[in-house]
Amino acid sequence: MKKIFTILGAGILLHSSVYAQAPVHYNRCGMQMYHNELIAQDPSWAEKFAAQRNSLQAAADYYMELKRSGDLERTSTTVSAVPIIFHILVDSAQFNALGGTAGIIKRCDSQIAVLNRDYNMQNPDSGKIPSNWKALWGNVGVHFGLARVDPSGNCSPGYEVKIISGSTTTDGGFSSINSVKSPSTGLAAWDVSKYYNVWCTNFLGSLNGLLGITQPKSDGATSTKMGVVILYNTLGCTAQNGAVPAGTGTWPTPYNLGRTLTHETGHFFEIWHPWGDDGGKCPTWSSTATIAADSTGLVSGEDPGTACTSGLGSDDGLSDTPPESDNVYGNPHYTIAGGTTHDCCEMNSGTNTQPIGIACLSYMDYTDDDAMYLFTTMQAAAMASMVLVPPSSGTGATGYGTIGENYNLTQNPSLLIPCSTTGVTPSPTELKSSLSIYPNPTTGEVNISINSAEETLNEIIVINMLGQQVKTVKGNNVDYYSIDLSEMSKGIYFVKCNFASGSVTRKILLQ
Numbered sequence: 001m002k003k004i005f006t007i008l009g010a011g012i013l014l015h016s017s018v019y020a021q022a023p024v025h026y027n028r029c030g031m032q033m034y035h036n037e038l039i040a041q042d043p044s045w046a047e048k049f050a051a052q053r054n055s056l057q058a059a060a061d062y063y064m065e066l067k068r069s070g071d072l073e074r075t076s077t078t079v080s081a082v083p084i085i086f087h088i089l090v091d092s093a094q095f096n097a098l099g100g101t102a103g104i105i106k107r108c109d110s111q112i113a114v115l116n117r118d119y120n121m122q123n124p125d126s127g128k129i130p131s132n133w134k135a136l137w138g139n140v141g142v143h144f145g146l147a148r149v150d151p152s153g154n155c156s157p158g159y160e161v162k163i164i165s166g167s168t169t170t171d172g173g174f175s176s177i178n179s180v181k182s183p184s185t186g187l188a189a190w191d192v193s194k195y196y197n198v199w200c201t202n203f204l205g206s207l208n209g210l211l212g213i214t215q216p217k218s219d220g221a222t223s224t225k226m227g228v229v230i231l232y233n234t235l236g237c238t239a240q241n242g243a244v245p246a247g248t249g250t251w252p253t254p255y256n257l258g259r260t261l262t263h264e265t266g267h268f269f270e271i272w273h274p275w276g277d278d279g280g281k282c283p284t285w286s287s288t289a290t291i292a293a294d295s296t297g298l299v300s301g302e303d304p305g306t307a308c309t310s311g312l313g314s315d316d317g318l319s320d321t322p323p324e325s326d327n328v329y330g331n332p333h334y335t336i337a338g339g340t341t342h343d344c345c346e347m348n349s350g351t352n353t354q355p356i357g358i359a360c361l362s363y364m365d366y367t368d369d370d371a372m373y374l375f376t377t378m379q380a381a382a383m384a385s386m387v388l389v390p391p392s393s394g395t396g397a398t399g400y401g402t403i404g405e406n407y408n409l410t411q412n413p414s415l416l417i418p419c420s421t422t423g424v425t426p427s428p429t430e431l432k433s434s435l436s437i438y439p440n441p442t443t444g445e446v447n448i449s450i451n452s453a454e455e456t457l458n459e460i461i462v463i464n465m466l467g468q469q470v471k472t473v474k475g476n477n478v479d480y481y482s483i484d485l486s487e488m489s490k491g492i493y494f495v496k497c498n499f500a501s502g503s504v505t506r507k508i509l510l511q
């Protein structure tokens with residue numbers, strides 16, 4: 001697909017070749033431009049990006065194999081909730097447009113709901129998935145929750161707001177994103193090994209019209225930069241699409257279903273756009289591909305005989321996303337029976353490489369919020385591999401690139417519990433106190449033996465994978481406790497022992 005973007009005076013990017021009469025579309029994602037800028041600064045980035053992309057299928061295969069072999073202890077870490085902190089950096093007019101504090105709370109809640117649905121095959125619009133694609137629909141299995149405890153151990157609502165006058169991004173370019181994350185001009189990142197940091201702000205200057213941009217670990221993001229920045233008013237979801245709770249205020253149409261963050265979170269977990277960000281080329285052959293004369297279900301704006309950009313392109317490194325030349329905007333709707341939407345990478349030496357179309361219905365394409373419904377199996381598996389227990393050296397670590405890089409984010413469920421429900425301000429500092437929890441795995445009974453007599457135990461809390469407190473036992477000055485979990489659903493739990501001087505959390509598997 002030929003892309004002609006025109007930067008208008010207002011800074012909105014118009015997909016002019018296709019949507020001359022259609023609504024103005026924002027620039028869905030800044031990753032492609034950001035990568036190009038990094039490569040311009042240092043050409044060695046091109047090799048690094050290619051290597052990371054090419055490691056993704058092996059990472060996905062590694063995860064799939066663990067699932068096949070029933071390695072619950074390792075793969076079930078993927079269902080532990082990731083604590084999100086929303087750093088909201090807006091001026092007073094934008095703050096009011098979000099509905100003030102009450103509106104922001106609703107937006108944060110609905111955004112968490114959207115992420116949990118989209119990453120766990122619970123999205124209410126899944127009925128739109130064409131029959132041919134149903135078998136490719138994949139479950140990431142990652143859950144998300146609001147961060148209820150800040151890095152200092154204080155209670156948090158899961159968001160923080162800084163009202164600014166003017167903008168922090170007026171200087172334009174990607175370096176200006178740094179000012180959003182700066183403690184002086186913006187809001188500083190929280191510990192990136194425990195929190196998923198999401199900044200919500202207005203993009204101005206050359207970034208005006210952008211919806212989101214991500215700095216994942218593979219981009220060399222440091223502890224002060226790692227995370228996602230989204231356009232402030234794409235946060236959360238309207239009442240449309242069965243959103244409960246619905247956010248308030250207005251959204252930039254058609255980006256009102258919270259999928260800006262669904263898309264960017266895919267990048268945070270290291271996956272790419274299906275077309276591989278190669279400027280419109282095809283990934284598997286270098287001659288100029290041409291759309292078949294009899295093609296039906298073409299991406300809007302493509303005509304039979306239209307050629308792709310010549311030269312050998314790249315793809316997203318994953319096996320189940322068909323060759324695709326470039327991004328797709330708007331709402332293709334998959335109106336063809338069974339669902340096929342093609343582009344100019346369709347035919348290769350007489351072979352149809354897009355028998356069920358292209359993955360423009362994936363959250364990782366550029367379509368409208370109500371035109372994306374799924375991650376493919378391999379997109380989901382590659383992301384799930386990022387929260388696996390990191391392979392130790394000699395057990396598959398070599399060659400798997402980034403497996404396990406986000407594992408730590410799933411290991412702090414106590415950060416998800418509102419302080420007011422525990423009566424104890426959880427300490428983010430783990431005591432080194434010796435503590436034994438056994439047996440593990442268990443079929444019901446959990447024994448807790450405290451080996452440090454000088455520690456005063458206030459309470460033991462059992463937390464499920466969503467950060468919900470499911471059991472509390474008060475401390476009573478003994479060094480042995482037994483807790484019965486036999487009535488609870490099987491799965492992973494966290495046992496948190498709150499001592500007077502701090503806390504210790506251990507993971508257990510209930511079988």
Ligand SMILES: [Zn+2]
Nearest residue numbers: 029030031263
């Ligand atoms: Zn993107």
